Amino acid sequence: MKKFGVVDTTFARFDMGSAIIDELNSTGTGFVTVRYTVPGIKDIPVAAKKLIEEQQCDIVIACGMPGAKPVDKISAQVASMGIMQVQLMTNRHVIEVFVHEDEASSPSELAWLSERRAREHALNAYNLIFRPGKLTENAGKGLRQGYEDVGSVEEPKNTGIRH
Amino acid sequence: MKKFGVVDTTFARFDMGSAIIDELNSTGTGFVTVRYTVPGIKDIPVAAKKLIEEQQCDIVIACGMPGAKPVDKISAQVASMGIMQVQLMTNRHVIEVFVHEDEASSPSELAWLSERRAREHALNAYNLIFRPGKLTENAGKGLRQGYEDVGSVEEPKNTGIRH
Amino acid sequence: MKKFGVVDTTFARFDMGSAIIDELNSTGTGFVTVRYTVPGIKDIPVAAKKLIEEQQCDIVIACGMPGAKPVDKISAQVASMGIMQVQLMTNRHVIEVFVHEDEASSPSELAWLSERRAREHALNAYNLIFRPGKLTENAGKGLRQGYEDVGSVEEPKNTGIRH
């Protein structure tokens, strides 16, 4: 039995945590989920670490919605670096699901984007744990979470490189 | 009995530390508070770590007021990264209560904002320790500390996502 | 027998991982390769660390393709800092092969650049493990991976420095 952790915030404007848990449950079985809600984005990393170390989660999905101001962008970067650090301290993946408020041009697009990105990253987390081969099949395929995939690029001809 | 640490600075222009202690005391019981004042924002993280490791605090609330100059913004970022690191080294939350001097348009607004943000983050810290379920109830609700909450966003219709 | 790890992403638009494995195999023997595909660039560092610590890789080559938006540039920086950290935690090299989407002016140039840089860095990794002297021979020679080497610069005359 695997354990998926979900961290989310009261700062975000969409309930991505519920979308993730719903998506995971409709994707497969063999796991349980545990949820941890914190106030803001910079509170996420330690929550993820506690889920891994104190609740034995095998992977964590961390959802946040940085605001549009410069100070929010800095907060997002600090949070990302914390999430990076948690992974390196625990040897567990923490999938970052951040939706920047200024990525969307309307409240309804923001909600749509948040749900879609959350659900697609739930699948990524599921694949990392249960079917890693599916990720390798898609290596270099230009996949995106939320907006449309952009696809691969191709070379015009074979390229000889020097040795 | 829980222990709440409060770190503040002589650099800040409002006594957020006292506001936090007052708010905590009027919110509930079952805890004591300990306060540690340092000169500036970059002195905060080690003070928070000492409160956790040497005084066994269960959580720390860290108050700072970065100035408006670029050099102050860098100091705030370094301090935030230190606060992040403290949390990951100790598995304890350190709630960052930073009020940037240029967030407010007048001295009195700055004071108002500082007090309100301090008090609302005191409640967040209290909830993290004593009633985490209250945070999960508010996941994705667009809560803010200081200025008004911005609320949730909603999708126009159900969104089918690809699998 | 040495072990080379290769980490790549589904986000990238070219399959650099396969190019690297192909290049390594056509360069020499005495090693095996193991591949680990993750969703995005910020998932790379922990994958590299797991390859080193859980699969005993002697070196890892980490391929990513950051997008052109500011948020992608930040992600690349966070990923780079994670890759740095992995190296310092393990005392193993992790060769970063990042191709920024906006380095190339067309999809076919992007593909060409990605393959060439991937293959040239595969040689760098091979040299670090099997023939480090070849790198010292080229110290200060202005080598580049992908686009043309820029070469060395020369002084007009001998320069006396003060003591």
Place this chain on the structure above:
Amino acid sequence: MKKFGVVDTTFARFDMGSAIIDELNSTGTGFVTVRYTVPGIKDIPVAAKKLIEEQQCDIVIACGMPGAKPVDKISAQVASMGIMQVQLMTNRHVIEVFVHEDEASSPSELAWLSERRAREHALNAYNLIFRPGKLTENAGKGLRQGYEDVGSVEEPKNTGIRH
């Protein structure tokens, strides 16, 4: 008997280290000082750490003078993050006394500012070790080191906050 470490650089244009030692000696007794001079600002953090771990300093005061160019600003940020890290690795304060060359409009103002900031931070370090209560008395008072204190801000009236 307490031990104060002082780190300074040959890069700086004013001898802040001597000013700090002089100020400490004229402020009180019960301590010795040890000084460690390095070339530049990025050499400071490891010197501070060595003073703490190899020479048992209880606190370190670290003086640097970043230049005005962008590359110098980055160096200052890297040094600040190193100083932050030293504190978190040792649970000791390292008081950062940085004077940016472009804070002053003339060489003599730069010298004046450097001396004054150095001396005022020497007092901060002294207070952290010998009389921490003096810092708490000044919490939120808008103190500055170098230029004039800016003082506290006040609210126009009591503010009711929601619960």
Place this chain on the structure above:
Amino acid sequence: MKKFGVVDTTFARFDMGSAIIDELNSTGTGFVTVRYTVPGIKDIPVAAKKLIEEQQCDIVIACGMPGAKPVDKISAQVASMGIMQVQLMTNRHVIEVFVHEDEASSPSELAWLSERRAREHALNAYNLIFRPGKLTENAGKGLRQGYEDVGSVEEPKNTGIRH
């Protein structure tokens, strides 16, 4: 017998590593040198750490030449933070000798600057190990490596500071 490590890159356009070893050898005795060449600037920190931990170097001099593009500037910052981290993990100095390609206005000036800065930092490293007092003599003297020293600044008169 002391051991000096020298790390350099094939990316740099001048052979700073050889200049450093030459300068060290013409400055004194009582040490040996060991050299480690890596592809690029972000490969430097782990090489420095390996020299310290696996080859018992007492100090490392790390040479790199960041390019002029924004992506190169970020790489330099990540490398600097890695070098910082190595020092704090090992309690050894790693002297960073970075020459930014855009510091010089011509290829020959770039070569001149690289050699001069490399040699002057070799002296700094030598002094840190063998004659630290020489650095303290020069504290606050405005020394530079490469271009001319800028010297000290002086106060117009004695400055009384408040207590």
